[in-house]
Amino acid sequence: MSQVILTTIYNKLTAVTTAGTVSNLVGGKIFQLEGPQGTVMPLLVYAISNEDTTTFMSAATQSMHTLDCAFTFYFKPDSSVVTAMAAEAALFLLLHKASMTPSDVSYSTVESICISRGVPTINVDSIVIDTTYRIFATKQS
Amino acid sequence: MAGMSGVAGNVAMAGCIGGIIKSWTANFTRATTDITGFTNATRNRAIGIGDVTGSLTGSIDDSALLMPLIGIASTSATSPVSLTLTAQGGNTIAFLALIDSVTLGVAVDGEATFSCNYAIASTATAYTSAITTTVWA
Numbered sequence: 001m002s003q004v005i006l007t008t009i010y011n012k013l014t015a016v017t018t019a020g021t022v023s024n025l026v027g028g029k030i031f032q033l034e035g036p037q038g039t040v041m042p043l044l045v046y047a048i049s050n051e052d053t054t055t056f057m058s059a060a061t062q063s064m065h066t067l068d069c070a071f072t073f074y075f076k077p078d079s080s081v082v083t084a085m086a087a088e089a090a091l092f093l094l095l096h097k098a099s100m101t102p103s104d105v106s107y108s109t110v111e112s113i114c115i116s117r118g119v120p121t122i123n124v125d126s127i128v129i130d131t132t133y134r135i136f137a138t139k140q141s
Numbered sequence: 142m143a144g145m146s147g148v149a150g151n152v153a154m155a156g157c158i159g160g161i162i163k164s165w166t167a168n169f170t171r172a173t174t175d176i177t178g179f180t181n182a183t184r185n186r187a188i189g190i191g192d193v194t195g196s197l198t199g200s201i202d203d204s205a206l207l208m209p210l211i212g213i214a215s216t217s218a219t220s221p222v223s224l225t226l227t228a229q230g231g232n233t234i235a236f237l238a239l240i241d242s243v244t245l246g247v248a249v250d251g252e253a254t255f256s257c258n259y260a261i262a263s264t265a266t267a268y269t270s271a272i273t274t275t276v277w278a
Contacts, residue, residue: 054252056199057151057162057227064200064252115250134250 002048005067005135006032007103008110009046012094022094025087026073035074041126042079042087046071049132062108067135068115075127081120084127092117095133102137111136145229152197155223161202165226167195167234191268193236193261195226201245201253221262236272237263 013030017023022044023030029043050068071091075084092114100110118131152162172189221237238259247253265271 054163054200055148057147057149066251113250136252 002051002067004102004104004107005048005065005069005110005137006046008100008107009069009095009112009135011103012098012100013044013091020086020090022087022090025083025090042073042075042084044071044073044087044091061141063139063141065135065137065139067137069112069133069135071131071133073127073129073131077122077125077127079127081127084120084129088117088129088131091131107137107139109136109138145232147228149227149229151227153225153227162197162199164198165195167193167226169193191272193238193272194259196256196258198254198256201247201255224259231276233275234272234277235274236261 010030010032014023014028017028026042026044029035029039031039031043031045033045033047035043035045047070048067049070052066054064054066056062073084073087073091075081075087095112096114098112100112102108102110112133112135114131115134116130116132118129120127120129122128147164150162150165152165169191170193171191173186174189175184176187177183177185221239223235224238225233225235227233239262240257240259243255243257245253245255261271263271
């Protein structure tokens with residue numbers, strides 16, 4: 001099921017690419033789990049960090065999935081931290097208290113809230129911001 | 142004969158609940174009174190009448206009206222509802238019960254859940270008609 005959620009999130013991230021959006025601020029370089037070797041920053045990598053499935057008794061036709069999705073921004077160390085934070089702010093604007101259209105019809109709802117916006121840090125050769133969102137998805141059997 | 146899990150469990154409450162349950166419990170109790178005689182070698186006790194209390198937990202479903210969900214439908218506000226507890230298909234316990242407390246829980250970073258406690262409320266004159274079972278009879 002995580003694949004559906006990852007795709008759903010990707011579709012949300014890339015639906016709008018105008019100036020000031022997440023996709024625009026990372027140059028469209030958005031990757032699941034890890035970026036390709038040698039990718040030039042800035043880029044955004046996201047991955048499911050935790051998943052919990054709630055199942056109901058036999059008459060129920062649905063299950064609920066609660067996932068934590070970690071987003072990590074990487075910017076060049078000579079970038080302005082303001083630029084990195086603008087990308088994080090754009091992500092917050094996009095995904096905090098957001099509803100998404102599931103990429104598979106077996107899911108009826110996908111919603112997200114931010115549970116940690118994170119802070120910019122220097123990681124050797126990049127400016128990094130880790131931020132985490134909680135995803136709620138309802139799957140119909 | 143086989144052990145069972147709760148995967149195929151369920152709760153049916155006539156006109157009220159069904160399908161969004163995560164767990165149920167049923168606690169069968171009866172009081173006992175010590176009637177040991179002075180010369181008895183061991184304790185002797187008399188049994189009281191049976192009682193059943195328990196709980197249900199689940200998630201609030203947007204397709205169900207909330208009050209019927211928790212057993213307070215307009216038609217059953219003051220009367221017991223027919224409650225059927227299923228451990229798995231064919232293994233059921235059924236009796237009339239009153240919902241005597243309900244807790245709703247909604248958190249912005251989690252599920253919207255409910256739990257309720259019930260107690261048997263039967264006017265039957267025989268235990269076997271007050272509580273009906275299948276397979277476990």
